[in-house]
Amino acid sequence: MGRNSSCRETNALVAALLVAALCLGAAAVARGQLTDDFYDDCCPQVEDIVKARVFAAMKAEARMGASLLRLHFHDCFVNGCDGSILLDGSNSEKLAAPNLNSARGYEVVDAIKADLEKACPGVVSCADVLALAAKYGVLLSGGPDYDVLLGRRDGLVANQSGANSNLPAPSFSIGTIVQMFKDMGLNTTDVVVLSGAHTIGRARCALFSNRLSNFSAASSVDPTLDASLASSLQSLCRGGDGNQTAALDAGSADAFDNHYFQNLLNQKGLLSSDQGLFSGADADANATKALVRAYSADPERFLCDFGRSMVKMGNIRPLTGSVGQIRRNCRAVN
Ligand code: HEM
C-alpha cells in the first residue's frame, strides 16, 4: 500500500515495463515526508545525471550554478516546491515581475530532464530536479554538500499572481522580508543564511540603481553603500541599460564562500536587501546584524547552516503521495 504512491505508478504504462523500478522511499512520502533515498531503487543514477549536466553548464558559464539555485527558491515560495515555475504559458510564473528577464537556467533544467527521461522514464519530478540542480549549483561553486530530500511531485498549475506577491523585492525592508519568510515557515536565521546565496550570481542595474541616485550627485548615494563600490556601479549603470549585471559578491563572484557577509560589514552589499541585514534599523536589525557578524567570522558555520536552511526551504509544501503528477516535460502538464 505504501508503495502505491511511488514514482513507479505515476505512469502505469511505463511502470508496467519497469517492474524492477520500485521506489522504496515511497512509504515515508505517503506520510507526506520527503526522504533522502526516494530514488535509490527506481532511479539510482539521478544524482549523477543531474550533477553531470550542472557541471557541463557551469563549465560553459560559472554563473549557471547561481541561476539554478535561484530557480529552486522562486519555485518553493510559490505554491510550494512543486515545479510550477517551469510551466510555460501566458499565466506562467516566468512572466511574473520577479522572474521576467531575470530568472534563468530553464534550458539546463530541460536538458537534465531529457537525460532523466531516457534513464528512468516518468520517474523523477521536475520539482526534485530543481532541488538537485540547486544542490549541485551550490556544491560545484565550492559550497556545502548537504543531503537533499526527495519525493516531491509536480503541480498542475502555475501561479503568476502568487509569484508577484510571494517573492521578495530588494527594495523591501528586512522586516517585510522576515515576515514573508515566516509565512513560508522560515525564521530570521533562515533569512540571513539563505541571503548568503548572494555569495554567487549577478544582479541587473535595474535592481540596485535606486541606490546610486541620478549619477551626478555623489552625495545622494545610499549612505550605507561604500563610496568606491558606488562609483564603479555608477559607471556600469550610467548608460541607463538596466540589464547590465554586477556580481552580487564582487570579491568572489562565483565562489560559494562567506565573503558576502564580510562585504556587509564593509557596506559592500549590492542590493538594499543585502546591506539592510547589517545596516537596517527595524525590529529584527539586532538579530540579523549579529548573525551577519557570526557568519562573516565563521565560514564553516555559514556553510553548515546554509545546507540546513536549504533543506528547510525545500520542504515548503511539497506535493507527495498521489497529489500532482510526474511531468514528462517540465514546461507543460502531462
Ligand atoms: C531575502 C530576500 C531576497 C531578495 C530581495 C532577493 C533578490 C534578488 C535579486 C533582485 C536578484 C537579481 C535579479 C536580477 O538581476 O534580475 C537576485 C539574484 C539571486 N538570488 Fe536572490 N533574493 C533574495 C533571497 C534569495 C534566496 C533565499 C536565494 C536562494 C536560496 C537567492 C538566490 C539568488 C541567486 C543565486 C541570485 C543570482 C542569480 C543569477 O545570477 O542568475 N536569493 N536576488
Ligand SMILES: *[C@@H]1O[C@H](CO)[C@@H](O)[C@H](O)[C@H]1NC(C)=O
Ligand atoms: C497563488 O498564490 C497565492 C499566494 O500564495 C495563493 O493565495 C493562491 O491560492 C494561489 N493560487 C493558486 C491557483 O494556486
Ligand SMILES: *[C@@H]1O[C@H](CO)[C@@H](O)[C@H](O)[C@H]1NC(C)=O
Ligand atoms: C530558526 O530555526 C532553526 C531550526 O530550523 C533554529 O536552529 C534557529 O535557532 C532558529 N532561529 C531563530 C532566530 O529562531
Ligand SMILES: *[C@@H]1O[C@H](CO)[C@@H](O)[C@H](O)[C@H]1NC(C)=O
Ligand atoms: C541630480 O542630482 C543633483 C544633485 O542633487 C540635482 O541638482 C540634479 O537636478 C539631479 N538631476 C536629475 C535629472 O534629477
Ligand SMILES: *[C@@H]1O[C@H](CO)[C@@H](O)[C@H](O)[C@H]1NC(C)=O
Ligand atoms: C532588458 O532586456 C529585455 C529582454 O531582452 C528587454 O525587453 C528590456 O527592454 C531590457 N531592459 C532594459 C532596461 O534595457
Ligand SMILES: *[C@@H]1O[C@H](CO)[C@@H](O)[C@H](O)[C@H]1NC(C)=O
Ligand atoms: C538593539 O540593540 C541596541 C544596542 O545594543 C539596544 O539599545 C536596542 O534596544 C536593541 N533593539 C532591539 C529591538 O532589541
